[in-house]
Amino acid sequence: MILRLAFGSLTARALTVAMTILAIALSVALFLGVEKVRTGAKASFADTISGTDLIVGARSGSVQLLLYSVFRIGNATNNLTWQSYLDIKARPEVDWIVPISLGDSHRQFRVMGTTPAFFDRYKYRGGQALALRGGAVMGDLFDTVIGADVAATLGYGIGDPIVVAHGLASFVSHDDKPFRVSGILEKTGTPVDRTVIVSLQAIEAIHVDWRSGAKIPGQSTPADVIRQMDLEPQAVTAALVGVKSRLQVFGLQRAINDYPQEPLLAILPGVALQELWQIVGIAETALIAVSGMVVVTALIGMMATIFSSLNERRREMAIFRAMGARPRVILGLLVIEAALMAAIGAVLGLGMLYLGLLVAQPMIDAAFGLWLPIEPPSLRELWVLVGVVVAGAIVSMIPAIRAYRMSLADGMMVRI
16 A cells, blocks of 8 residues: 555656666666776686786886786886796796787887797686687798787788887887788787787887887998898896696795796786776775765755755645555555665666676777676675665655654644
């Protein structure tokens, strides 16, 4: 009976109720959306590199090594010498090792030197391998494979020329030794999409006529001559390492960190990611707090709406009392109305979230490399919805208590 009365009362005030429900729905969609982005960002960062047991580079900070070697953010403080790389490669615990060399760029995209093994060993999103959308892996010294974002942004296709610039923000380029696009990678949602990949020998080749970071005046070695040179690198930026047994990871890490020939650092990618999230944890908490305050604001708005309608409903409440309704019935009516509005708003907000994900998922993946999976609501999200309904009922108690205290005579009085 009281539930039917609540529905009838809400229907009679359809416009005001609809606006209140919409406000709650938008706030719930925002809160759950922030939660989806937060968890999706963590998952995307974790899935950027999988199957790699250790990352080795010059001694610095673990987060710094992770950022410049995997995410192409920042620069290395020093390099890993080639002899140290060979020593690590020769260790019995090492199953495979892939060197990477960073430092140059092409129109704001990072250039990375590596070996063909990178295309076999680099995994993302739980073990997924890199795949070519077209072309082939580097077959010539001056071939390059580009990521999907590089191709899309710059409009490159197979066979197009690429001129690498010296450094990240340099106006000096290696225009005497242009590269050719030999392959384009499929979209991965990782920093590989924004990377120009060449061979380690190619990195050495374009710097043959350079000394101490500057080009030797008047010197330009022909490409045919360079192809006959010994282009073994003297140093690399970092290396990705896979071990034969997971039980050997910590022993190998300790051995590399104690390497006597030069100061090196070996990190576990997962542990470094946890450190990274601890650093950004304050901003993450602030974002959740702001979205939570939006929900609270919507609920307070609902309470204000109930308050503002009390004067208009005084006669209605008085008639209920005159017909024998007890004060708790009046109180329960208003609480049920608020709980219904909160429940409808919460469910509508959940629907808006999934509709938004359906539309925005490919765009977010393309623009930011964040994959937001469309999955059934998690237990945490369901608790959020329940919390919104309970909070709606609680905030309605204040106007409800005031309503049932109104006197019968005051409610029946006609003001002219």
